[in-house]
Amino acid sequence: MTDYTDSQAVSRLSSGPRTFFRLPHRPVAELSPESGVDAVILGVPVDGATGYRSGARFGPEAVRAASTLARLGSRERELVITDVLRVVDGGDVHVVPGYHLRTLELIESAVDAVHETGALPILVGGDHSLAIAELRAAARHHGPLSLIQLDAHRDVLDDYFGVAHFHGTVYRRAVDEELVDPSTSIQIGMRGSVPREDLAEDGLGFTVVHSDEAMELGCAELARRIAETVGSNPVALTFDIDFVDPSCAPGTGTPEVGGPSSAFALRLLRKLELPDIRTVSVVEIAPPYDTADITAHLGAAVIFEIMALVAARRSRQRQDGGSHA
Numbered sequence: 001m002t003d004y005t006d007s008q009a010v011s012r013l014s015s016g017p018r019t020f021f022r023l024p025h026r027p028v029a030e031l032s033p034e035s036g037v038d039a040v041i042l043g044v045p046v047d048g049a050t051g052y053r054s055g056a057r058f059g060p061e062a063v064r065a066a067s068t069l070a071r072l073g074s075r076e077r078e079l080v081i082t083d084v085l086r087v088v089d090g091g092d093v094h095v096v097p098g099y100h101l102r103t104l105e106l107i108e109s110a111v112d113a114v115h116e117t118g119a120l121p122i123l124v125g126g127d128h129s130l131a132i133a134e135l136r137a138a139a140r141h142h143g144p145l146s147l148i149q150l151d152a153h154r155d156v157l158d159d160y161f162g163v164a165h166f167h168g169t170v171y172r173r174a175v176d177e178e179l180v181d182p183s184t185s186i187q188i189g190m191r192g193s194v195p196r197e198d199l200a201e202d203g204l205g206f207t208v209v210h211s212d213e214a215m216e217l218g219c220a221e222l223a224r225r226i227a228e229t230v231g232s233n234p235v236a237l238t239f240d241i242d243f244v245d246p247s248c249a250p251g252t253g254t255p256e257v258g259g260p261s262s263a264f265a266l267r268l269l270r271k272l273e274l275p276d277i278r279t280v281s282v283v284e285i286a287p288p289y290d291t292a293d294i295t296a297h298l299g300a301a302v303i304f305e306i307m308a309l310v311a312a313r314r315s316r317q318r319q320d321g322g323s324h325a
């Protein structure tokens, strides 16, 4: 199989085809449980379910380009990701622009194929509507998941423009379909003005930590709360890039000013204890509004920290003589 070594990858920094983190490209259709792949990064170039400005369909290619700069060693986790995990770029999911429900089926089927191989899917969006497809596939393999959502918005509207599937409705649908367990799920980073109905208790049962409270708590306490909420359940970790202040992440569809810095966001990911992550999505990176690729670089850094987190858990499991689960 193609090499996974960092040194080889570094030599390709400015040459060769662009893949996520210069990792080998392995189409999902070619993978099997025998491939020995631990994680598959998949681009999901969809932005048909945004309510304001679109452009996130170009997120995967921008993150691919930015991620060629990243190395794969983590000082804080004291490991090199590719020493612990075999990670590949699975390419982009096929989507059908303008046919959102069909697109969701195609995403679900691609993510399902990753789970079939036993690997962890890491989806790079794309707008947040992709998460319903992500969670349908994940729940089929792992049962209802505990959600860790870093996002400026809760995305729990009952409908938007009168339809069910939109980037602002996705976690309401996930509850409706029993794909996530709100009682062990946490939504962090919400801020900005809201419609009247959002001021009332919604009865969904999520733990919600608004942006001001998150920053007042600080990363260590926030990480402790996250661990306490999700426990040892299988986790869906989702990072909407608008969690971060638009001064640090201008390239996104629905910016909310007054949020945490990229330093805060990355530090929080490094502080996370080692949850049992079964699916990952990093969404809403919209390069047409980006400046100097800031947001694309942040997206790559977020994926790097999440891979380091997953590698740290795997590494600890091996030390403990645990399984590969």
Ligand SMILES: [Mn+2]
Binding pocket: 128, 151, 152, 153, 155, 167, 240, 284
């Ligand atoms: Mn969102």
